[in-house]
Amino acid sequence: MKKILLFLLIIAGIYLLLLIPIPQQNKEFFNATKAPFIWNQDKLWETLEIKFQKAKNTPSKKLDSIVDKLTVQADILLYDFENKISSPEDSLYNLIERSFFNITPLIAAQENKSDWYIHFYNRVRKKVKSDSRFWDMNTSSARNTSYRILYGMRAAVEEVLLQTNTNDFISTTYVTNEPSATPSASILGIDVHSGDLLVSRGGAEVSAFISRGNDYPGNFSHVALLHIDKDTNKPYLIEAHIEKGVAIATIDDYLKDKKLRFMVMRPRADLPELKLNPMLPHKASTYIYNLSQTTHIPYDFKMDYFDASSMFCSEVGSYAYKRFGIKLWEFKSTISSKGIAEWLHVFGVENFITQMPSDLEYDPMLSVVAEWRNKEVLFQDHIDNAVMDVLITNANQGKKLDYNLWALPIARLIKGYSYVLNVFGKAGVIPEGMDATTALKNNYFVDQFQSLKITTEANIKTFKIENGYLPPYWQLIKIAEKSLHN
Numbered sequence: 001m002k003k004i005l006l007f008l009l010i011i012a013g014i015y016l017l018l019l020i021p022i023p024q025q026n027k028e029f030f031n032a033t034k035a036p037f038i039w040n041q042d043k044l045w046e047t048l049e050i051k052f053q054k055a056k057n058t059p060s061k062k063l064d065s066i067v068d069k070l071t072v073q074a075d076i077l078l079y080d081f082e083n084k085i086s087s088p089e090d091s092l093y094n095l096i097e098r099s100f101f102n103i104t105p106l107i108a109a110q111e112n113k114s115d116w117y118i119h120f121y122n123r124v125r126k127k128v129k130s131d132s133r134f135w136d137m138n139t140s141s142a143r144n145t146s147y148r149i150l151y152g153m154r155a156a157v158e159e160v161l162l163q164t165n166t167n168d169f170i171s172t173t174y175v176t177n178e179p180s181a182t183p184s185a186s187i188l189g190i191d192v193h194s195g196d197l198l199v200s201r202g203g204a205e206v207s208a209f210i211s212r213g214n215d216y217p218g219n220f221s222h223v224a225l226l227h228i229d230k231d232t233n234k235p236y237l238i239e240a241h242i243e244k245g246v247a248i249a250t251i252d253d254y255l256k257d258k259k260l261r262f263m264v265m266r267p268r269a270d271l272p273e274l275k276l277n278p279m280l281p282h283k284a285s286t287y288i289y290n291l292s293q294t295t296h297i298p299y300d301f302k303m304d305y306f307d308a309s310s311m312f313c314s315e316v317g318s319y320a321y322k323r324f325g326i327k328l329w330e331f332k333s334t335i336s337s338k339g340i341a342e343w344l345h346v347f348g349v350e351n352f353i354t355q356m357p358s359d360l361e362y363d364p365m366l367s368v369v370a371e372w373r374n375k376e377v378l379f380q381d382h383i384d385n386a387v388m389d390v391l392i393t394n395a396n397q398g399k400k401l402d403y404n405l406w407a408l409p410i411a412r413l414i415k416g417y418s419y420v421l422n423v424f425g426k427a428g429v430i431p432e433g434m435d436a437t438t439a440l441k442n443n444y445f446v447d448q449f450q451s452l453k454i455t456t457e458a459n460i461k462t463f464k465i466e467n468g469y470l471p472p473y474w475q476l477i478k479i480a481e482k483s484l485h486n
Helices: 004-018 042-056 060-079 093-110 116-134 140-162 205-212 252-254 271-276 280-294 315-323 338-346 356-362 375-396 404-424 436-467 475-484
Strands: 173-175 184-186 190-195 197-202 220-229 235-241 246-249 259-267 351-354 367-371
Touching: 042 060, 042 093, 042 315, 042 475, 060 116, 093 116, 093 140, 093 367, 116 140, 116 173, 116 367, 140 356, 140 375, 184 252, 184 351, 190 220, 190 259, 190 367, 197 356, 205 356, 205 375, 220 315, 220 356, 235 252, 235 280, 235 315, 235 367, 246 252, 246 280, 259 280, 259 315, 259 356, 259 375, 280 315, 338 351, 338 375, 356 367, 375 436, 375 475, 404 436, 436 475
Parallel strands: none
Antiparallel strands: 173 367, 184 190, 197 220, 197 259, 220 235, 235 246, 259 367
């Protein structure tokens, strides 16, 4: 009996010892000092939804006739400027944006939709990417114009896709057939080349945070560099994971890791560096592929792209290309919101002028080759974004990430076990570079996200029953806000 009591006292003593919080160093961090982009277009979104509701009750032939007339006008507008270089301040882009937004709810209401809206968006997308070669992408006018068009028009396209029958849903859109001399393969029917960058959106809660926690909230949370073996044409993805650092994945492994969407980007063939050496993208991918096999590169929670001893996902591609004279991310990503910075700081981020995955889309040195998504996961992507946007608003209003103090001893034991696994080259339950307290705060973040998402999804079902259609994104925000306060 005494031995049992002694054993229990020892266990209790160890538990109490592990319960003592380690004083947290309040490291100073400096977030960016720019203004986050705000649409501030609530009245416009309401007007577009009213147009959609009215269009659903318009006779099919009449609606088709209206759409045909408006699309012809939009085509004429774009045709006159398609082969000219426009500045970011050019009124053309405002006219295109307004025209496309006005047509979109009518197309969404059509029974038999053409794919005009996708082709038109891709034409505009190519024009923006072409024009931006001559823009100073560090100016707010260039950043705002490229964001409004590339992100804003994608959002409009996706609202149409979500009102489309599953059988008519267009999963893959092909944008630019950018020439490449490097080895090639096929991923989900898309021709890809060694050196391509695959920008994707993961299904985890933190993926939503990464894609939305930016001065320019986006659709993507992860970047992988594609390497294709020149002898076997077998594709591999080099990517940085929180759990294991920089690693190589087969295409099957890459696709098994839940993807809500992905986009293929490729360096422009007319870049001076590629004209001198068309195989440069393959050399860049080969370099980082070989490095990742010979060197353990841990995950860079600090998001410091100047220090390559550890790497976050964006850094893998940028570091590889930088070795061969190409500096990606024409402008740096900025995170200026205090609440977002504080939450990210909890997870170890110390650099808020960095390289965010979503911002790679706006780099003029890269062409958008193709984009993939499907209907079911696309709507999940929109729900996750809305939930995250509402949580970010809470963060900016002072909400802190907490943790369960009583779970700290167990978390520390798990961290110790994870450390042993790391020593033997295996991934632990708690990632390398993350301490026990941070892991518990991550659990708190996940619980907050999932709790709000469950309530939001229930209210979405009610909206759909009452209105007969999936709620557009601005309604998802309202539903998530309502769910938070219920």
